[in-house]
Amino acid sequence: MFEAIAFYTFSFLTILMFSITVMTSQALYALTAMAAGMIFISAFFFMLSADFLGAIQIIVYTGAVMALYAFGMMFFDTTREVKEKIQNKNIVFVLGTMVALLVVAIFMAPVVSENIHALYPIQEGLGNTEQVGIVLFTKYLIPFELAAIMLLSAMISGIVLAGKKMDNSLTLMADEEIELMQEANEKVNS
Amino acid sequence: MDTALLVETVIKIVVILLVFSALAGFGTYFERKVLAFMQRRLGPMNVGPYGLLQIAADGIKLFTKEDIIPAGVVPLIFKIAPVITAATAFMAAAAIPFLPSFTIFGYEVHPIVADINIGILYVMGMMAVGLYGPLLGGLASNNKYSLISTARAVAVFISYEVVSGLAILAPLMMVGSLSLLDINDYQAGGITHWIAFSQPVAFILFWIAAFAETGRTPFHLIANDHELIDGFGTEYSGMRWGLFFIGEYANMFFISFVMAIMFLGGYGDGSVAGAFALLGKVAFFFFFFLWTRAAWPDVRPDQLMWLTWKVLMPLAVINVVITGFVLMF
Numbered sequence: 001m002f003e004a005i006a007f008y009t010f011s012f013l014t015i016l017m018f019s020i021t022v023m024t025s026q027a028l029y030a031l032t033a034m035a036a037g038m039i040f041i042s043a044f045f046f047m048l049s050a051d052f053l054g055a056i057q058i059i060v061y062t063g064a065v066m067a068l069y070a071f072g073m074m075f076f077d078t079t080r081e082v083k084e085k086i087q088n089k090n091i092v093f094v095l096g097t098m099v100a101l102l103v104v105a106i107f108m109a110p111v112v113s114e115n116i117h118a119l120y121p122i123q124e125g126l127g128n129t130e131q132v133g134i135v136l137f138t139k140y141l142i143p144f145e146l147a148a149i150m151l152l153s154a155m156i157s158g159i160v161l162a163g164k165k166m167d168n169s170l171t172l173m174a175d176e177e178i179e180l181m182q183e184a185n186e187k188v189n190s
Numbered sequence: 191m192d193t194a195l196l197v198e199t200v201i202k203i204v205v206i207l208l209v210f211s212a213l214a215g216f217g218t219y220f221e222r223k224v225l226a227f228m229q230r231r232l233g234p235m236n237v238g239p240y241g242l243l244q245i246a247a248d249g250i251k252l253f254t255k256e257d258i259i260p261a262g263v264v265p266l267i268f269k270i271a272p273v274i275t276a277a278t279a280f281m282a283a284a285a286i287p288f289l290p291s292f293t294i295f296g297y298e299v300h301p302i303v304a305d306i307n308i309g310i311l312y313v314m315g316m317m318a319v320g321l322y323g324p325l326l327g328g329l330a331s332n333n334k335y336s337l338i339s340t341a342r343a344v345a346v347f348i349s350y351e352v353v354s355g356l357a358i359l360a361p362l363m364m365v366g367s368l369s370l371l372d373i374n375d376y377q378a379g380g381i382t383h384w385i386a387f388s389q390p391v392a393f394i395l396f397w398i399a400a401f402a403e404t405g406r407t408p409f410h411l412i413a414n415d416h417e418l419i420d421g422f423g424t425e426y427s428g429m430r431w432g433l434f435f436i437g438e439y440a441n442m443f444f445i446s447f448v449m450a451i452m453f454l455g456g457y458g459d460g461s462v463a464g465a466f467a468l469l470g471k472v473a474f475f476f477f478f479f480l481w482t483r484a485a486w487p488d489v490r491p492d493q494l495m496w497l498t499w500k501v502l503m504p505l506a507v508i509n510v511v512i513t514g515f516v517l518m519f
Binding site: 094 | 259264266306307318319325326329347349367
């Protein structure tokens with residue numbers, strides 16, 4: 001009975017939070033609701049006793065991804081409402097509904113036709129973390145390594161793009177040096 | 191799930207909430223006294239014997255002060271931000287074993303709320319979510335200083351999470367389990383089995399990262415009094431500001447518990463002496479937080495980032511690689 005109560009509570013909360021994310025025109029509400037929704041999703045993992053995935057859901061989505069969104073939002077005035085530029089409301093409505101229905105259809109199709117097989121059945125006597133590790137390093141080894149290489153190249157390109165002036169620190173320079181640097185920049189820009 | 195388990199869990203949660211809320215209050219008293227003695231002052235002396243009732247006076251002041259919501263803020267987010275800080279700090283406590291299991295009136299009590307097998311991961315995750323308190327508080331405050339403080343908080347938290355995560359990876363590889371109970375049992379053989387001796391680098395790195403994650407003094411840039419007024423707490427007053435404080439102190443206690451269990455053997459074999467040893471270790475870590483505040487100045491934000499990415503993170507990665515090689519051969 002507890003499981004049913006927990007399931008319906010967290011389903012309701014998750015749907016409510018993501019609805020707020022989509023509907024609101026206040027950027028901070030959207031950010032907070034999305035972070036909360038990500039945490040509520042982890043409740044389903046905990047209910048299915050997939051503790052590892054639940055904790056990873058919290059750490060990766062709420063701790064890291066949403067914090068990066070928040071970093072982007074610091075450049076705007078978040079206390080004001082966002083004015084959305086919507087030229088045709090009907091197009092937005094139809095496209096949004098269509099995509100939502102399509103996603104539901106995609107995920108429901110195997111459930112309805114009862115065509116789900118566990119290719120890697122759960123091995124008895126092993127913890128949740130070990131199971132994830134075994135699947136990750138046998139069946140999904142190549143996608144896993146590819147993702148690692150992709151992240152590495154993204155990191156290196158990020159450093160190359162952002163790190164041009166990493167060696168000069170504005171706090172360590174004298175005022176004249178900063179002025180000289182600014183003048184040089186203006187010459188390049190003009 | 192039977193009713194007995196439910197009642198037991200609720201009792202444990204209430205006890206942990208009450209004990210650590212009270213300890214947060216005592217924490218402020220200890221902090222003022224320790225700082226005062228280190229600076230050759232007396233600290234709070236007037237309210238009660240040795241100023242002990244100062245906590246009660248502060249509590250009354252915080253609770254009865256007018257709760258001001260300034261104009262121009264986002265009211266809802268502004269109100270829930272302090273609650274997030276306090277709540278996530280206490281949620282992290284769910285997976286920490288505070289004492290070895292003991293028997294009371296013939297009923298065996300395990301002083302841990304949820305014995306999940308990924309304990310340490312859950313604690314780190316919840317402390318990561320604690321970032322949302324300063325973040326939302328600063329963004330909703332409509333104040334420049336709060337915004338700068340928020341930017342620093344996010345940068346510092348994300349950077350030092352990388353360091354603390356990589357630092358505990360090496361001990362976890364040795365133990366082979368993410369449960370804090372298993373980590374404790376791994377070191378049950380006594381002082382020579384402590385992970386602090388086999389993984390000294392990881393211990394020091396995690397200790398440094400703990401200062402950043404709780405926002406304590408060498409890395410106290412998040413609510414930096416002398417340049418940012420009070421950072422994300424500038425616009426807060428009364429109990430809402432007090433909740434930020436309770437969250438910070440509760441976090442200090444919980445991360446002290448995590449460090450004592452992970453690196454200094456925890457409660458050892460589970461005897462009474464082991465339980466007192468655990469409390470002693472936690473007290474030492476908490477005292478060390480206060481000691482550093484008296485002894486060290488703050489570092490600059492750019493020095494902080496330099497330290498993370500150019501010193502601590504490479505060290506942590508090298509430590510993980512070496513541990514891997516040693517375990518393999």
